[in-house]
Amino acid sequence: MSKARVMVVDDESILRMDLKEMLAEAGYEVVAEANNGELAIEMAALHHPELIIMDVKMPRMNGIKASRIIEKTFKIPVVLLTAYSQNETIEEAKKAGISGYLVKPITEKQLIPAVEIALAQNQKVKRLLKDMKNLEQKIEDRKLIEKAKGIVMESLGINEDDAYQKLRTYCMNHRVIMKELAHYIIKHKSIDFSVKISS
Numbered sequence: 001m002s003k004a005r006v007m008v009v010d011d012e013s014i015l016r017m018d019l020k021e022m023l024a025e026a027g028y029e030v031v032a033e034a035n036n037g038e039l040a041i042e043m044a045a046l047h048h049p050e051l052i053i054m055d056v057k058m059p060r061m062n063g064i065k066a067s068r069i070i071e072k073t074f075k076i077p078v079v080l081l082t083a084y085s086q087n088e089t090i091e092e093a094k095k096a097g098i099s100g101y102l103v104k105p106i107t108e109k110q111l112i113p114a115v116e117i118a119l120a121q122n123q124k125v126k127r128l129l130k131d132m133k134n135l136e137q138k139i140e141d142r143k144l145i146e147k148a149k150g151i152v153m154e155s156l157g158i159n160e161d162d163a164y165q166k167l168r169t170y171c172m173n174h175r176v177i178m179k180e181l182a183h184y185i186i187k188h189k190s191i192d193f194s195v196k197i198s199s
């Protein structure tokens, strides 16, 4: 598996160089860098890194504000770097949806696990969101099918099982998916089972 594409943001060029070196050594690809929060947002839009490592204290726009915007707009996980471990900064970072938090000086021993955890968490969140969307879609489909079934039951004066069987048979015979058929039935308030539908 290829390693993630990372962006490095710090106003100190020496620190950026250090970080780039540590990341490269661990197999990550550093695709962009920036020296302030504003530029970080631009670069995130341009390069779509999978993870951003970002200093807190920077000119023009600080790392927390930039992280908040990046999290909202691009959903890219951010690991923050800070020179101080004051409680307010941690509180602010939590609110900005930060994936990790490291206190300078940064060592490879700290950096790489933090990067890996942030990436893994992000993957998990993405998977959960996808599962949730699928589930919502399934519930919606089920509702549609139930409604269509009700229409068939009423218009043909048949019971639920028979109505469902009719829908299933129709779908198999005409190679139509159930959801499509349900849409058609709801739209037209009825169906002629001997004719192939066209939406």
Ligand SMILES: [Mg+2]
Pocket: 010, 011, 012, 055, 056, 057, 058
């Ligand atoms: Mg700084």
